[in-house]
Amino acid sequence: MAQIKVNDLTFSYESSFDPIFEHVSFTVDTSWKLGFIGRNGKGKTTFLNLLLGKYEYSGSISADVKCDYFPYKIAKEDEEKTADELMESWKPGVENWRVMCELSELQVDPELLYRPIRTLSFGERTKVMLAVLFAGENDFLLIDEPTNHLDKDARDIVKKYLAGKKRFILVSHDRDLLDACVDHVLVLQRSSIDVQSGNFSSWWDNKERADAFAKAENEKHIKEIGRLKGAMDQSQRWATKGENTKIGYDPLKEHDRTKNARTYISSKTKKMESRVKVFEQRMEKQIAEKEGLLNDIEQVRDLRLSPMEHFRERVVETRDLSLRYKDSEMPVFSGLTFEIRNGERVFLQGKNGCGKTSLIKAILASADENGKGDSAFTTEGTLLTAPHLKISYINQDTSHLHGDLRMHAFENGVDYSQFLAVLRHLALEQAQFDKKIEEFSEGQKKKVLIATSLLTPAHLYIWDEPLNYVDVFSRMQLEKLISTYEPTMLIVEHDVRFREKMATKTVEM
Numbered sequence: 001m002a003q004i005k006v007n008d009l010t011f012s013y014e015s016s017f018d019p020i021f022e023h024v025s026f027t028v029d030t031s032w033k034l035g036f037i038g039r040n041g042k043g044k045t046t047f048l049n050l051l052l053g054k055y056e057y058s059g060s061i062s063a064d065v066k067c068d069y070f071p072y073k074i075a076k077e078d079e080e081k082t083a084d085e086l087m088e089s090w091k092p093g094v095e096n097w098r099v100m101c102e103l104s105e106l107q108v109d110p111e112l113l114y115r116p117i118r119t120l121s122f123g124e125r126t127k128v129m130l131a132v133l134f135a136g137e138n139d140f141l142l143i144d145e146p147t148n149h150l151d152k153d154a155r156d157i158v159k160k161y162l163a164g165k166k167r168f169i170l171v172s173h174d175r176d177l178l179d180a181c182v183d184h185v186l187v188l189q190r191s192s193i194d195v196q197s198g199n200f201s202s203w204w205d206n207k208e209r210a211d212a213f214a215k216a217e218n219e220k221h222i223k224e225i226g227r228l229k230g231a232m233d234q235s236q237r238w239a240t241k242g243e244n245t246k247i248g249y250d251p252l253k254e255h256d257r258t259k260n261a262r263t264y265i266s267s268k269t270k271k272m273e274s275r276v277k278v279f280e281q282r283m284e285k286q287i288a289e290k291e292g293l294l295n296d297i298e299q300v301r302d303l304r305l306s307p308m309e310h311f312r313e314r315v316v317e318t319r320d321l322s323l324r325y326k327d328s329e330m331p332v333f334s335g336l337t338f339e340i341r342n343g344e345r346v347f348l349q350g351k352n353g354c355g356k357t358s359l360i361k362a363i364l365a366s367a368d369e370n371g372k373g374d375s376a377f378t379t380e381g382t383l384l385t386a387p388h389l390k391i392s393y394i395n396q397d398t399s400h401l402h403g404d405l406r407m408h409a410f411e412n413g414v415d416y417s418q419f420l421a422v423l424r425h426l427a428l429e430q431a432q433f434d435k436k437i438e439e440f441s442e443g444q445k446k447k448v449l450i451a452t453s454l455l456t457p458a459h460l461y462i463w464d465e466p467l468n469y470v471d472v473f474s475r476m477q478l479e480k481l482i483s484t485y486e487p488t489m490l491i492v493e494h495d496v497r498f499r500e501k502m503a504t505k506t507v508e509m
Helices: 044-051 083-090 096-105 110-114 122-133 152-163 175-181 200-244 261-290 356-367 405-411 416-425 430-434 442-454 472-485 496-502
Strands: 003-011 021-029 033-038 058-063 067-070 140-144 168-171 184-188 193-197 314-325 333-341 345-349 377-385 391-394 460-464 489-492 505-508
Touching: 003 044, 021 058, 021 184, 021 193, 033 044, 033 175, 033 200, 044 058, 044 140, 044 168, 067 122, 083 096, 083 110, 083 122, 096 110, 096 122, 110 122, 122 140, 122 152, 152 175, 168 175, 175 200, 175 496, 184 200, 193 200, 314 356, 333 356, 333 505, 345 356, 345 496, 356 377, 356 391, 356 460, 356 489, 391 442, 405 416, 405 442, 416 430, 416 442, 442 472, 472 496
Parallel strands: 033 168, 033 184, 067 140, 140 168, 345 489, 345 505, 391 460, 460 489
Antiparallel strands: 003 021, 003 058, 184 193, 314 333, 314 377
């Protein structure tokens, strides 16, 4: 089977002084089901674009296969067209009957091919595009985060579908998806690239063992260097003392000293100085061995949170609640009854379009003490929020982010230096701090929203799909943060592992 060979690859964007890749070399087999893992901003999507030949670079990428990329781009003017009309431009030469076969595996009615793209949900678009992607022959497929914005059922279908395929690179931060679908991993670590057989969990187990070994070896090196320094200092003092006695002596104190003593002392001093040089060489060797031991260990720093506790035990309560948008005859949802108490982490679960985000908007409107609310919808039934309820909110949409980080901090009332510190803890590179937020990757934009929320004092944290595009390591940081501080939360999130670990209550909608 063909291979993709990367040799001495170096690449950086014209607008950046920092290279994305620097003298990188590795080889992958195109028959693999390859999971692509790394921190936000490390260059995963960039590498896929390099495979597609979109950028110039130094070094070489040898690939004897044709690559195709998901998701396909949809121009604004094409949103009125159907997938049937667009698939030829997405994948030239694709055959309609093959797409139909793939759609059946994805449990999709072929009728979707003949509906305007703008009428399709995120899940429907994803499934249609995947069907077109896999309808070709012998392509090596580059799949970039296919499950973002998908509900649990859609994710399960996509997971099962990809598990039965091969010949692809899958960029994803969803641990459940990676474990189910890949047989090899390509990992962009802090200072190197790792290629291993297995899935995410097997790689993570290996990494934890390797990190523990590296830390133990590092401790041994530190102790050995300390011991060498002590011996070297002692030898240096002896050599200096001997050197000082070569010339001149007190005949009363050293009455037995002969004229040959100077030669003897000189010889002894040289041996001692030679020993000092040996110690220095051993120290340099030990330090050289020590350098690089910890380079690939993820420095996952603990995040902090100061949640407020409301004087009322029940902060949100709904009874037989329904919500309807003013331009619609049917309610988005009805008969909803649940409550949020102090310290609970309530996860909203349901299909895309069932009203999870609409419910969040209604709660935000109810808690708005300025009385502005949201006039786009009306509610019936009971929706009560505790008085003077402070809410810290993460919107699933990042399109409103603009300007630089200093302006964002000012507009959101958070301390700028603390804001940058939290972003650094979330592994946002310092080189990003001077850029406009519009230039950030989607994962980096999400981290801006997360950092802002963490610095906003609140009784209730409402996070709407906070982990879309966010890397695995940051997800683990947030899990530890929530477990430690136990804030009161209302969350919409489709990451199965995150929900299983964090939820104290799940509300099915």
